[in-house]
Amino acid sequence: MRIALLTYSTKPRGGVVHTLALAEALAAAGHDVTVGTLGRGGDEVFFRTVDPRVTMQVVPFPDASPDETVGERIVRSIEALRAGLDLSGFDVVHAQDCISSNACEGAVRTVHHLDTFTTAQLVACHDRAVLEPAALVCVSRSVAAEVLTSYDRSATVIPNGVDAARFTDAAGDGAPAVAARAAWADRLGRYVLAVGGIEPRKGTIDLLRAYDLLRTRGHDDVTLVLAGGETLFDYRPYRAEFDALVRERGIPVTELGVVDDPSLPALVAGAAAFSFVSTKEGFGLAAMEALAAGVPVVARDLPVLREVFGDTVAFAGDVDGIADALESALRDPADPLPGRALATGYSWTAAAAAHVALYDQLLDRSGGAPIGRIRSGAVPA
Structure with missing residues (x-):
């Protein structure tokens, strides 16, 4: 099967990490996989080495004026x-985020989590990326339930894989692992x-603020x-508030x-504790990588994290x-x-197999016609 996985960046964000790991697992299973993305900041490759069995399409994305708004940058x-x-x-074309989904029509889309925007342009982009795709995937039941409630659309739930061995090994007793942790501790x-x-x-x-309480x-x-x-x-503005609190306290x-x-x-692996207090998450x-490394995790009390962890x-x-838990x-x-x-x-192997099963269902339903294509016209205003 020829599969295109689309993401929005070459940088190490969660959706990008997911896309690359899924692409590699699909390629290892014998599929012809291409990852398409934007080369932000002049990037021509991803933040990490990618299995050579995966083909790359990195679209140049030059920096713009500092006056460019977020909405303008998204469009x-x-x-x-x-x-x-x-x-x-x-x-099959499978978009992994709002941006790549809006660049396509009739594709599969993974909704990692639902965002909340106040700018009309961003709200429209977000909504189109949930309402228009041929099929939706969510990485947890909780997010799938949110999608059903908010958009009346059902999603196939396929959890993330975890490269657990990579983080377990980093916490091990071997000389390289010990030295690497010691370097961070120093x-x-x-x-x-x-x-x-x-x-x-x-x-x-x-x-x-919780860390400040710990210090007291x-x-x-x-x-x-x-x-x-x-x-x-x-x-x-959020960063300014953060910096002001650092200075004042x-x-x-x-x-x-x-x-x-x-x-x-x-x-x-070298951390004494790992904080994961996001207000929205998909998985x-x-x-999970911190747990694989044996590090205690403090998480925000969200339904999705209760489900997963x-x-x-x-x-x-x-x-x-948060202070008490830390x-x-x-x-x-x-x-x-x-x-x-x-x-x-x-495992990413299991995640890839579940994706292929979904792709097969969609292709059976379409009579073999391709699932997903480039949007035929400009993004609607």
């Missing part, structure tokens, strides 16, 4: 993908880690470390930015709760074995 992204991708000859000391950047959906300010309780020997940060959206924070992919497992891949993480609903994790870490077992149970 320009959609139009760049629409103009730059060659989707001829594919049996640089950071003992640390609480969050991955994903400083943005409202990640709940970063709640984490900052005698945990000032623990560093707060933030990794990641690439995003399409303009979070400058004198809170020490270490920002690493985007961490090289080979270095990430050791960074995760929680980063937290069960009792393998500590849940918290507010700043005080303090417990630091003082008396939970048994890592149940979390590791959970993470190991999710």
